Amino acid sequence: xxxxxxxxxxxxxxxxxxxxxxxVVAKGQVLVAVHACAINYPDVLIIEDRYQFxxxxxxxxxxxxxxxxxxxxxxxxxxxPGDRVIAVPGHGxxxxxxxxxxxxxxRLPEGRSFEDGAALLLTYATxxxxxLDRGRLSAGQTLLVLGAAGGVGLAAIELGKAYGATxxxxxxxxxxxxxxxxxxADATLVYPRGPLxxxxxxxxxxxxxxxxxxxxxxxxxxxxxxxxxxxxxRAIGWEGRYLVVGFPAGIPKLxxxxxxxxxxDVCGVxxxxxxxxxxxxxxxxxxxxxxxxxxxxxxxxxxxxxxFAEGGAAIAKMAARAVIGKVVVxxxx
Numbered sequence: 001x002x003x004x005x006x007x008x009x010x011x012x013x014x015x016x017x018x019x020x021x022x023x024v025v026a027k028g029q030v031l032v033a034v035h036a037c038a039i040n041y042p043d044v045l046i047i048e049d050r051y052q053f054x055x056x057x058x059x060x061x062x063x064x065x066x067x068x069x070x071x072x073x074x075x076x077x078x079x080x081p082g083d084r085v086i087a088v089p090g091h092g093x094x095x096x097x098x099x100x101x102x103x104x105x106x107r108l109p110e111g112r113s114f115e116d117g118a119a120l121l122l123t124y125a126t127x128x129x130x131x132l133d134r135g136r137l138s139a140g141q142t143l144l145v146l147g148a149a150g151g152v153g154l155a156a157i158e159l160g161k162a163y164g165a166t167x168x169x170x171x172x173x174x175x176x177x178x179x180x181x182x183x184x185a186d187a188t189l190v191y192p193r194g195p196l197x198x199x200x201x202x203x204x205x206x207x208x209x210x211x212x213x214x215x216x217x218x219x220x221x222x223x224x225x226x227x228x229x230x231x232x233x234r235a236i237g238w239e240g241r242y243l244v245v246g247f248p249a250g251i252p253k254l255x256x257x258x259x260x261x262x263x264x265d266v267c268g269v270x271x272x273x274x275x276x277x278x279x280x281x282x283x284x285x286x287x288x289x290x291x292x293x294x295x296x297x298x299x300x301x302x303x304x305x306x307x308f309a310e311g312g313a314a315i316a317k318m319a320a321r322a323v324i325g326k327v328v329v330x331x332x333x
Contacts, residue, residue: 001096005058012312031071035114035333037062037093062093066117084108119300119326123151126271134267139164141218149176157183196227208235226250301325
């Protein structure tokens with residue numbers, strides 16, 4: 001089989017497409033023929049050794065896949081060859097064939113493409129856990145979304161609207177603002193590219209405050225970090241919840257006096273650990289996502305599909321923070 005491998009720490013240019021022996025399914029395992037693999041920012045970090053997990057090399061990046069069950073090992077009864085599935089292995093997805101445990105698999109609904117299926121779970125499951133479990137979002141509240149045109153950002157807009165929130169989308173360009181509005185955002189704000197000096201940071205805080213209204217934001221969803229974090233936190237409302245999702249703009253340092261003055265919470269969001277610690281609750285969330293998908297309230301926005309040989313280019317585009325929605329690599333099928 002072919003696999004796009006990271007054999008040394010570095011950028012997407014260090015990846016190489018190579019031939020490997022086909023994996024063999026063992027007892028209690030499922031062999032999946034990968035048809036599509038979505039690209040996310042952790043794929044940028046993991047090949048640079050900057051992610052929280054550092055798999056031994058060589059390894060394939062690619063954290064979420066869709067494909068078809070090719071074979072099942074002894075003792076597997078819930079899955080059969082020919083079943084269409086999606087999964088979030090965390091890494092290893094940019095391969096033609098992948099061995100997974102049955103517990104990692106979810107059934108891809110009929111009528112949905114492999115590309116859309118591969119783009120669903122990581123962004124939407126992260127966001128549903130963030131907004132409901134960590135952010136306690138409810139109808140009538142105000143949700144401020146940073147990086148609102150990326151995969152998790154668009155998911156936050158759609159899920160925020162599905163749960164009755166007023167959604168303010170903050171983005172870095174008018175093109176991205178248009179994407180946020182198309183996803184259902186009630187208002188948009190275009191912020192400047194960082195780094196931000198003291199005056200620019202203060203001006204951005206005032207812009208955030210104006211956008212969310214005098215009561216402030218009940219929930220702030222931040223998958224960006226960097227210089228934007230403190231400005232956003234200054235726009236939080238009384239007893240608001242600030243959700244820490246990611247740091248493509250850098251890891252911020254927040255002045256904790258702001259949390260005292262607003263009696264607000266700063267909440268970490270680590271969906272992968274949540275799913276591992278409470279798989280039953282995570283399965284319930286995924287069932288909710290499938291229902292919302294079938295009702296047309298959410299829909300992965302795949303804006304570009306790359307051939308397998310150009311998987312490194314897909315990761316490079318993510319590294320440049322030039323992606324609106326999701327990019328997917330078509331692996332096989």
